[in-house]
Amino acid sequence: MPFVKAHRNAALRKLTGRSQGSVEYKHQNISAVLDRLSIPWIEGYKPMANFQASLIDGVERYLLGPEFKLSAQVQAAPMGFEDQPALLFEPPPQLIPNPINEPEFLQRLVRKFDPAERDARNRALGKQGEERILLSEQMRLRAANRTDLAERVHWVSDVEGDGAGYDILSFDISGEERLLEVKTTSGHQATPFFLSENERALSVEKSDIFRLVRLYNFARAPRVFELIPPLADFVNLAPTNYRASFTL
Numbered sequence: 560m561p562f563v564k565a566h567r568n569a570a571l572r573k574l575t576g577r578s579q580g581s582v583e584y585k586h587q588n589i590s591a592v593l594d595r596l597s598i599p600w601i602e603g604y605k606p607m608a609n610f611q612a613s614l615i616d617g618v619e620r621y622l623l624g625p626e627f628k629l630s631a632q633v634q635a636a637p638m639g640f641e642d643q644p645a646l647l648f649e650p651p652p653q654l655i656p657n658p659i660n661e662p663e664f665l666q667r668l669v670r671k672f673d674p675a676e677r678d679a680r681n682r683a684l685g686k687q688g689e690e691r692i693l694l695s696e697q698m699r700l701r702a703a704n705r706t707d708l709a710e711r712v713h714w715v716s717d718v719e720g721d722g723a724g725y726d727i728l729s730f731d732i733s734g735e736e737r738l739l740e741v742k743t744t745s746g747h748q749a750t751p752f753f754l755s756e757n758e759r760a761l762s763v764e765k766s767d768i769f770r771l772v773r774l775y776n777f778a779r780a781p782r783v784f785e786l787i788p789p790l791a792d793f794v795n796l797a798p799t800n801y802r803a804s805f806t807l
Contacts, residue, residue, distance in 0.1 A: 564603055585614075592618050595665060597674035597746025599779065612664045622672055645698035646691070651773070651784040651793050652748050675751040678744045688743025688774045689716060689726050691781060696729040696739070703732045724761030725769065738769045739785075745778040754796065762788045 571582045587607035590600035592615065600606065621627055678684060693714050700709035708730040716726040725738040738761070742752045752773070762769045766788035774783045786793045 564601070588614055589618060592665070592668070594747065595669055596622075596672050597744065597750035599745060599776075612662070615664050615668055619668055619671070643691075643694075645702065646695040646774075646781065646783045649782065649784050651786055654793070654795065655749065673751075674744070674746055675753050678742075678746070678750070679753045684745065684777065685741075685743055686717070688777060689714065689741045691743075691777075692739060692741050692772055692774060692783070693727050695783075696727065696737075700730065700732065705730070705732050705734075708732070708734060722757070724755075724757045736768045738765055739772050740769070741772045741774060743774040743777055746775060748773075748775050748782070748784075750775060753799070754790075759790070759796065762790050 568579055568582050571577070572579060575582070577585075583604065584607060586601065586604040588610035590604045591606035591608045591610060593600040594606045693712060697709040697712050700706070700712070711728075711730065713728040714726070715723050715728055725740045727739040727741065729737040729739055731737060740758050740762075742754075744750045744752065754771075758771075762771065769788055771786040771790060772783060773786065774781055776782050790796065
């Protein structure tokens with residue numbers, strides 16, 4: 560259903576008795592919270608911080624409700640990638656410092672709705688992202704008159720299953736292999752993601768041909784960049800769990 564900001568703003572003013580500016584500012588506050596959760600917010604309401612704890616409570620109630628749970632299941636883009644052009648790789652984002660003096664109630668919400676964990680659970684999103692990159696690589700090679708290489712691009716994780724440490728075997732135009740590990744999100748460019756120890760180890764072992772491909776903004780207009788090892792030059796790698804065994 561089309562969303563018209565002006566109509567929604569007018570309806571909320573009638574309901575609450577607040578001014579147009581007040582309604583817009585509150586929406587910008589909501590955008591700031593959703594931005595921290597890497598959840599798409601309404602375009603036109605640029606994130607504005609300095610919100611109250613009561614706003615966090617309202618956002619949390621919505622995220623726990625059935626409406627959001629339904630939308631979260633369909634955050635992947637529609638199928639039909641064959642009709643879309645090859646993706647253009649852009650520069651990766653710069654490392655940024657943690658927010659200073661961020662309120663604890665916001666930190667708690669981010670921990671509860673961890674965007675990296677949310678994306679990792681969304682198998683459909685991950686698979687569609689891999690397919691989009693697979694077809695994009697094939698189109699890129701065909702455009703460079705390397706149809707021979709395009710036909711050899713292989714969706715490893717789909718055919719052979721996870722465990723290889725990468726998802727797609729591709730090539731550059733000279734014929735050198737590219738081992739692509741694809742990480743997909745409907746969130747923004749700096750949305751965190753999980754990296755397995757197998758993937759990290761392969762990025763060290765095969766640093767010359769391993770590439771971590773980050774596909775973001777997937778539900779709206781997919782954009783992409785790649786990280787070239789060493790990965791620690793681009794992201795902060797923090798261990799998240801331990802493997803417990805009964806052997807010394």
